[in-house]
Amino acid sequence: MNPVEITETERLPLRVFAEKAYLDYSMYVVLDRALPNIADGLKPVQRRIIYAMSELGLSSTSKPKKSARTVGDVIGKFHPHGDTACYEAMVTMAQPFSYRYPLVDGQGNWGSADDPKSFAAMRYTEAKLTPYASTLLTELEMGTSDWVPNFDGTMTEPRLLPARLPNILVNGTTGIAVGMATDIPPHNLRELVAACQVLLKNPDATLAEVIEKVPAPDFATGCEIISDPTELRKLYETGNGMVRMRARWEREDDGPSGLQIVVTHLPQQVSPAKIQEQIAEQMRAKKLPLVDDLRDESDHEHPTRIVIIPRSNRIDVEALMAHLFATTDLEKSARVNLNMIGLDGRPRVKNLREILAEWLVYRGATVRRRLEHRLGKVNERLHILDGLLIAYLNIDEVIRIIRFEDDPHAELMRRFGLSEIQANAILDLKLRHLQKIEEMQIRGEQAELAAERDQLQDLLASEAKLKKLVGKELDEDAKKFGDARRCPIVARAAAVALEASEILPAEPITVVLSKAGWIRAGKGHELDPTALSYKSGDEYFAHAIGKTNQLLILLDSKGRCYTLNPRELPSARSQGEPVTTKLDLQDGARIVALLMGDEADRYVLGSTEGYGFQTRLGDMQARNKSGKAMITLDGAPLPPALTRAASDRLALVTAEGRLLVFPVAELPELAKGKGNKLVALKGQDRIVASCVAAEGTALVLTCGKRTLTLKPSDVAAYTAARAGRGNHLPRGYQTVDRIAPLA
Structure with a gap:
């Protein structure tokens, strides 16, 4: 047996091979996985899920089927990837807090706003398509889509779905590709249709006219949009920017505990549980004494109802909420990056006008293909009806040819000048269709189809009428599937947290330092620091009196100052903590003085070598544990x-x-x-x-x-x-x- 001879070998430098392999992978991720297409607003996995569900007969009016059945069809026929990722994509399209207009109607546990990933396994849940999903599918069998082979070439799938609405902006999407990403927020359907109508009536309409109809995104959670109008305008002009969202709340003076604040709507992708955890953490750390209690009263009737109970009715509720907006996710910014694959097959960041104008081009082409497909069907049927009418007018001769001729098909074509299609239609007739009434029905159908043919030809011949049809269909769909804006647009400045002095009551306090450097604090000014218990071999060294909202400054033997928060010091009931655990003292340095007071207080600082100056206590404040060099020393510091x-x-x-x-x-x-x-x-x-x-x-x-x-x-x-x-x-x-x- 002769050994196998290798006749051709391809040799490539590793650099060239690696570059090509990574570039191929990058293009695949960009075009076939992570970015949506402007035409239908879907990524490939989403498109395949919707199509597979339609093939399974899971319309909005049918009975749902197990999600595992759908996922199995998707990954087995169209999307050869992991079932978990496929199911998660399906879940996201079913969550009303994730999608503005959900595409999947799920039954069972499909996650919650608290934890979107808490959905049940696909073997437990069932699903079907929502009515809105029909806007992506109704025209699929009308010659509007190009069909491409699936991954193994055994069947075909639509390259794009014939979307009747600009779904790319209706529901938006997020995705991370290689070297680029996309973050498209959802919008209100009726506003988008109104903007499309502006462009249909005036293709030269400016971006400002379009933005007038679509002033801001419209998130599913119904939060406030508080971005400045100029920020929103710049976002839509460039395709990049940020949208600031804020929770909506209301004051209830007649609650079970008297005054209470009720948070009813949260920013997009913010978990109610996380908000409660953030507020509760501040309460545990005693940084939020303005709040007495926190409750979650969310239920099916009120999906979001977080109740905050202020400590008293005299608290400034507006100031309290401003503080919570600044310190929790009750106020959050969402990144916007309008990056998508255009009709030319290339990814690019587009502005709002470009997106809608390009989608209208796609929609116009789709409607034209639909009309041309229907016109072809009408002409085919009219052609057949012409042949059938000839047969009915010459029924005896047709019967004779069929009974006695050796090749009735060819004879019919020769005798009456029929086409092959017409001859086949006559031969396929059943005897019960040879009634007199059939002739009348044929003539009636011919009249209807002829009228429809003229109408279709008229539409296809006029660009203006075609645009009018597109606009009419958009209005019909907006009326059927649209709703009012959920997110009010209220321009507000970014929230600013309250200072600790504004939140926490100022209480009298005595700070005590021992000779060995142990520090602690006791309530009140009546505390006798010399009477406290100290560790064996340790004793009282210094103390300072003040209030918990004042500065506490420590001066060391090398002229450096340090700042501590009096509220964070251990209680005087204990023996305190070593000050070295809170400060980074230099080698050989020790604390020699404690100062406590307001920033404006003035002190005289100096050294035993005879030099000194005045300074404010605020100037002695240090920002980190290593302190701040304050006095240039030749000897030792004087007591401030x-x-x-x-x-x-x-x-x-x-x-x-x-x-x-x-x-x-x-x-x-x-x-x-x-x-x-x-x-x-x-x-x-x-x-x-x-x-x-x-x-x-x-x-x-x-x-x-x-x-x-x-x-x-x-x-x-x-x-x-x-x-x-x-x-x-x-x-x-x-x-x-x-x-x-x-x-």
Whole structure:
């Protein structure tokens, strides 16, 4: 046996082969899977599902059949892909919250708005076509479609369905191809037909005239369209953009719990369960005290009814809903990308006018093909009737030829000048049709068909009459299948969330820091921080009092500031948490001060090396855990001192026992930095104590176990300009631990 010889070998570089293979795959996904066709608005799988259901006799007036039967026919005859993907496509066309005008009428569990994927398996559900689906199928057998072989060449399927309405915009679709995607929103059928009528009457109508009839999408869920009209106009002009949707709600003052807010319509593809979860999460985190309760009262009569119970009747309901719009999916934007396969077989993003104008070209061609097909049938029947009439007028001779001639078919054609089709029709006649009345019926049918033929020829000969017919049929279908707009168009600004200070009540709070760096917070200002329990070896270090809506600033030993939310601190009943779990402190740094107050509060910051400045508490706010560099240090930071008036005085004590007092107003106000010289230091001298006191206030100096009180008249002896050396304190009081204004 001779080995097989390979006579021809094709060799390609890997780069060329890979590029060709991927390009072929990409074109397949774009043209035969992911993008809809402008003609019928369907992807191939959707078209095959609709056609297979029609072939199974599943019209809107018939009994439904198991979905598994339909899916089996689709994947076995037309669509050789997975049954799961095919069934999901079928389910989507049956969901009233997904399709504006569903194509499939499902019985059983076909999913819910809470979870569109929660539908039952195809062996449990049944389906048939909806009345609206007839707009895609009624003209299919009227010569309007091109038929192509199926995947294995054993049967044929329609390349496109003869849509009577612009289904591409009626129901819209989404899809992801290779290098492109499509997001076409649904629209109101009556508005689309009105826009088509504008183009039929005036082919040169502008885009603005078309947009006047179709101002915005019309989603199945009935939400508000809150996009600005200019945004919507730009969307339809370019084929790209965003549509902002907002839930619809109403106020009920006579609910079981008094005042309640009822959400009745949600944005497209938003789950009621997810909305409740988002609101409940804010309630659990104590970020939404304005809401007392949340209930889901949805049922068959009210598909969406989410009830929100405010904490009291005095709450601003509009402000509360604005906050929920900003923080949940009650307000959402939908991407719009009007990308589709055109009549030229190429994918392209089109504007609204281009879509409708191109679809009308397809519709006009479809109607022409339908009329031409009918005209052909009428002419064929008239031709046969002419032959039958000859036979009835010469019935005795016809009978003789049939009885006695060897080839009656040829003899009939020769004797009466009939065509082969006419001769066959005569030979196919039954004896009971040889009555006298048949002749009268033939003449009557001839008259009717002749009138219809003239009408068809008249329509086909006039482009204006053809357009008028298209417009008339569009109006009939709009009246039969259309409905009122569901989504009101109300231009609104994007919702803005309320500040925490507006939502949460401001409560008095005391923040406590231990020497080991453990932080906690207790309610009220009466809390004694020194009386709290601390871990073994730990003790009280510092505290700050304020309100829960105020800034909490921490200053470390390296001059960096950090910000914490007082509401998120652990309770003072516990021993707190290490501050290092909330902040990213640099190596060797430790917290040396706590500040709490309003953004406008002013503090004096400085270093022991004699430099400082004024700053607002708001400027000390840090945006992340690593803090913000605030003071440029040579030594250690001074304890921040709050200043309340421009006339306040800054008192500084140095290690040499000198005291200098000068107006705080002489210090510059900076957002950060080193500042100006506070006091003139010599050698190893440094600042050991400082405070801010109002003008005319006595000062108390703590020197070990002794104290010295300086009356306002005594303070005047130490008052000088900024950057002076100051005067020596009395002997015995030159080693100062602390200085403070007299309470």
